[in-house]
Amino acid sequence: MLSRRGFVSCAVCAAVGMVASGADAVAQTPGVVRTVLQKTEFPGDKYVCILMTAEFDAGLKVARHTHPGVESTVLVAGGGTLSVKGQPDRVMAAGDGFQIPPEVPHAFQVGSEKVRLAITYIVEKDKPLSSPAPE
DSSP: OOOHHHHHHHHHHHHHHHHHTTOSSOOOBTTEEEEEEEEEEOSSSSEEEEEEEEEEOTTOEEEEEEOSEEEEEEEEEOEEEEEETTSOOEEEETTOEEEEOTTOOEEEEEOSSOEEEEEEEEEETTSOSOEEOOO
């Protein structure tokens, strides 16, 4: 039987996995709305830059995961706690930003208000945008 944490982890990966593989549509997950604003392929076959917005419902736990490239994020509204492997947890608020290096496990616990994010990914285009990472 799939635990709640396992379900959320699978749901997050399913919600964003199609993006880097070339699909323009983004599957949606309950409590999560993602919108791809622009996608630009770099010269050659390896990387793509994806600009998107994301909204997470209050209290949502974004399970620990990785990306096959750099994630750069700014919190537009709301806040929560960012957990990155090898770093102390960071309490984030609107206006704060962060970057996650390739393949570094991280998670986000949304606070008491809905969070809106502006995200840029520079990732390998033939890999899933997000993959679960063990605790």
